[in-house]
Amino acid sequence: MDKKRASQQEHVTFNSLINRMEIFRVNNTQGNLIFDLFDQYRVFYKQESDIKLAEDFIQARLDNNESVIFVAVINDKSKPVGFTQLYPKYSSARAVKNWILNDLYVAKEHRKQGIGEKLIKMAMAFAKENNAKFVELSTAIDNYTAQSLYEQIGFEIQNPEIDFYTYRISLT
Known part of the structure; x- marks a missing residue:
């Protein structure tokens, strides 16, 4: 019975959190919401850890309109709990702009x-509204939790060997 009550309590907490959570696009005056995250x-x-680097990097992306960032907040926008950052990916041959869910x-x-x-689905909705054909992402080979989530959503x-190879050269 105690296990059942604990499970019900977690479910209530989960529903309560999701009900008071809001996700929105961060503008260039709201970068402070995600610097720590x-x-x-x-x-x-x-x-x-380098909070100054984090601040400078995020603020530059926002100021230069180089990425789209969504933040999840709870407690009437006072507590950021998660974020996702998208970068545009252009295809010249297909003449389209798609999105990389980078973070x-x-x-x-x-x-x-x-x-x-919910953050991923918000990013997907944004990309679709902006006529993207796909959203792509990468994750660490050993990040099984993330892989499971992505596959559950439909990723x-x-x-890469089907159409193209990816090459990289270090510039340092």
């Missing part, structure tokens, strides 16, 4: 509550 995101990917991060204490999925692993 972006720093945490970088740390998750084994980069050193997705949900604060550790707010994971497994549907926030990441499919692409085989």
